[in-house]
Amino acid sequence: MKTFQDLILALHDFWRREGCAIVEPYDLEKGAGTFNPATFFGVLGPRPWRVAYVEPSRRPADGRYGENPIRFGLHHQYQVILKPPPADIQDLYLRSLEAIGLNLREHDVKFSHDDWESPTLGAWGVGWQIWLDGMEITQFTYFQQMGGVDLDPVSVELTYGLERIALFLQGVDSAFDLRWAGWLTYGELFRERERQFSVYHFEKASVERARTMFDFHEAEARECLSLGLVYPAYDHTLRCSHLFNTLDARGALATAERESYIARVRALARACAEVYLAEVVRAGAFG
């Protein structure tokens, strides 16, 4: 049987052979692998770029106290960036599914229209959700803009939902029953954690302190930007984004206020993209 870690290793192996650098998850909270600097900065500018990595992604509002078989406050994305994308990118993606052990001739595979947008990153692209027997297992996006900047060349982002794919590979109905390793289940690793974070995000997180922290990190990001320190500025932007998600899950934001928080994060992300292009790429100090 293919364990969760086998799945990760198989994807690493597949994309390593396709010329991707296998990088590590970024060490800050984020809602999706797209926020990893290897993607956010990697897709900006002209330089070709191929990376792959696992990203534990936190979406506080998606938490279900560990009681829903497939919804979590933290799930695992497998993220691939191909810049520029090869012409046979759809086939390449499908071959990666075969490589992890899915026999596609057994299943119903559809590329279902789903244009992706991240209001907080000022990013959008067009593409699909890939449905395997009706379940979304991957988001496939041709990025068109990041941080409000038109991309040239464009990148393809593949985001695999690892828990969902593992359900198929292991033939179980609840992610908590998945084998992470032969001796360890996903439930043992994460169920209690899911419960605690749901309690925290939905019931206990201090709204007042979260707002204060948001303001603090926003100010810090601004300060860093004014000094041309784009990487530290971006870290503070990520923290703002996560604090916004926390406030949102806590139900603390009325609709109009919610919009204004999103706009504040987006403004920071845009500024990071601009400073990066102006100072880092132009100065050749890339990376």
Add this chain to the structure above:
Amino acid sequence: MPALLVEIGVEDLPAEEAADIAQSFRENLLSGLREARLSFGKARLFWTLRRFSLLLEDLAERQEDAVEEVRGPAVSVGLDPQGNPTPAAEGFLRRYGAGPADLVRKRVGEKEYLFLRLRRPGRPAEEILKEIIPQAVRLIPCSKFMRWDGGMPFLRPIRWVVAILGDKIIPLELAGVSAGRKTFGHRFFGRSLALAKPEEYVAKMKEVRVIVDPEERAGILREAIRAVEEEYGAKAALSEDLWTMILGQTEWPNPVVGRIPREFLGLPEPVVVAALREEGKFVPFTRAGEIAEVFLGFAEGEGNPEVIRRGYERVVGIRLRDAMDFFAQDRRRTLESRVPELKGIVYEARLGTVWDRVERIRALCRALARELSLPQDLLDRAAFLCKADLLTVMVREFPELEGVMGGIYARLDGERPEVAAAISEHVRPRGKGDELPQTPLGIALSLADKLDGVIGPICVGEVPTGSRDPYGVRRRGSAIVRLILEKGLRLQLFRVIEEVRPAYPGTEPAETVKKFLWERLRSALEERGISYDVAEAVLFEMDGDFLGVWERAQALQALVGRKELSDLALAFSRVRNITRGHEIQGFDPGLFQEEAENALWQAYLEAKERVERALAQHQPAQALEALLGLKSPIDRYFDDVLVMCEDQKLRENRLGFLLALSRLFLRVADLSRLVVPT
């Protein structure tokens, strides 16, 4: 003559847009051929989400030759007095390689010029197609354009192009792809394939597991749906959107039937229907207003049906579990307690928040309750609550449940059943073919909702023009007219609009809204089979009683083609023409001299009473019947009476009477606008 096949291979198009893309490709290509004077026979359009293709029979091998006239110098300059070419004309001839014998004279305006008639031999079809095929793709209006490698932008990347004329490849380039004869079959159950000639397209594609003909796919879908309906005694809950999606999602559809776990069958039927239909995934079924335990999906290709069914059931279970969570979460609060939070949702920058919108809908409902004699308090309660479900998780997750969810939650909150029903109905009709609300309060609330959606945007200057209608004002306008006509609502619509206008920002007057709706009424009449001139005859003057206009139009339409009507129209035209431009109030029957005058006067009095009674009883057919009796007296009047006589007093008295007669007619219709056979 050879056949032509063009197939554009793309990465998966959005299922909801694939048919439109194909259709517009067909139109562009055919109009390109017509412009290029290339004749063709039958055209067949095919598409799936991965390709759109046109198969043309009997394409001309060359363009038709064309004759072109080129203007040279004026005759006075180009020919000497003896009629021989001057150096100016010789230069002109040299430029086109022609001789003096080719010259013709032609007058343009005041002057005569020398012309050359040049024969332009038609170019070969292949050459023309190289230009117009790429152009036909470039001109397709996509909902969104993407870039993929720096080439031309399109809806999705273009990956292959087949272009064969007869048995030859047309060497063209599109989006960096060279055309050839190689196409691709089904992604998992087909293979690539070289097409020898256009005619074998449909059959060869089937060999590689692609049904390119959407009609054939539709047949498979319909058959599968019918089979489930029969086996389970249930009815498919299809929607137009769902049908478009399932038709667009597969190249080789295979029906797979799944079952909904029992634990979810207790959810409200609309919730289960919405969850299954979401993103065009599954066809739900209902039985006697309840959700049936089966659903149907269409797999792409020939995978293992058991494996796929298990997958479908799992994903349905996950989504329905979500729906149960949302339901429980929403039920922790009443709908009423959410209303103030509508102040936080911006409806439109100039038109304020959804709270503001609700306040305006309430004002409209006050006026409508009076016009339609409805219980003011209940209608107001429904209006107050009608948008609160926008703040529920369920509606955020399933936008198609807007209104419906409000109705369900209102009922559970203990609101009056008619209030709950009005809330759930008020979003209808969502589109052209959608059902109308049924309950009186639901109808009124829907009307108020649509009116707000028309008055608001128009008042701030968003009057729809041409194809531009970002606020969907036209759709809502049509819904307003439909509600009034089909639900038989007798009200003074214009009075309502004038009354609420002060509650709206912007500078456009109520008049603009009235005119806009009047035009929607005109379209509605024409859509319902009222001929153009009959519509003109009843629409000559704006009137806020749309139902009355519609009834008069129907009564008049029923008489079209009958001689009495055209005779009456001619008689009335005489009245209308002679009184045109005169504005005389009042007349004295005592001054009538001729017998014909008195006869018409008597006939008028009798008709007037009948017309007024008929109109008061909303029986315009009877009013028309009464007017028909005036035909002979009018004809006799014009035979015997000189209206425009010398005596001013007599003349004005006669005109005054005819004006009164005219006004009587106009209460029914301006018959002078009818097109009368001569």
